[in-house]
Amino acid sequence: MSYSFEYIDIILLAMIAGFIFLRLRGILGKRTGFEGKAPPQFKEILNKVKTDNVRKINENFDDAAQKEFLKGAKIAYETIITDFSDNDNKIIASRPLINKEIFNQFNDALKARSNRGHYAEITFIGINSANIKEHKKIDKILNVTVDFVAEVVTCIKDKDKKIVSGDPEKIKKIYDTWIFSRDVTSSNPNWQLVNILT
Template sequence: MNYSFEYIDIILLAMIAGFIFLRLRGILGKRTGFEGKAPEQFKEVLKNIKIEPQKKSNNIFDEQAQKEFIKGAKIAYETIITDFSDNDNKITNSKPLLDNEVYKQFSEALKERDSRGHYAEITFIGVNKAEIKEHKKSGNILNVTVNFIGEVITCIRDKDKKIISGDPEKIKKIYDTWVFSRDITSQNPNWQLVSILT
């Protein structure tokens, strides 16, 4: 009888071990797919596959840089134009966007307008189009010429609020060509308006 109990114990232990094995296989899975060395017939194919490391573009004004530039140029365009609608006839928000010569020209134009007792009303509608006409590098300086097509509502009034020019009810389309410049070696990422072409 003792022997029969031993056989039953062995059978029970074997069944438990089998159950555990099946459970582990179900949870962990089994080895499948190609995990060894490449078969001989693929070795020649694998020899011809070369993975080239991605090369960093040497062009400092590549397509991505141009897209980012245009976004900033549109903001600068709006900021500079709307700065002329301030009643104090002073350049405030756009001053960092202008180089010294352009800032001087704008300031003189505002002083002249102020001496006449005139002021501008400008409502900026938006930029219909902004595209890079050309970009040139001279030493460390990169100049980018941009064609803008914008829409504004604008008029000039005198001190009695009488309209001198423009129409406060009409949207006007404006065409501008501006040149922005930046020293590419500078830590300052900002561009400045250096010229307005006619």
């Protein structure tokens, strides 16, 4: 079965379009939460991707498919990490990228931090490496485990802007193992973060 670059390009463009739309909405101040409404262009692109073709792409998760997947995974990783520094306790751009359980865990952590009167300052420096550790298909669900190594500058401050933990002048290397998942029978090309391994 041959891998089709055409459909992966469409999927990647759709993910980028959705990401840019959500980022712009956050920057412009309309932070009312994700309402499940995709931009018109995004819907049009998705409608062009047939379920059968998406299924073929995912069943043939070869080297080329993995390379394209990692591009999207890196964008998702940076978006989610950066969102965790939001001081208004709203995960906006990340919401479509994470499942309900992970979303609730992040939300609980943000609320707990806020209740202590603390806030985070996170500067994302970059991803040193992102490698697929394993991928397995269970029934119609394809799970992909990715090892990330990234660099950030992070610190936690209290309401008086006193540093509680971390160092705003020091670059910290972080190691994460995340599991992304998607239904290969769905015409929706989006992956979601479903687990963070410790």
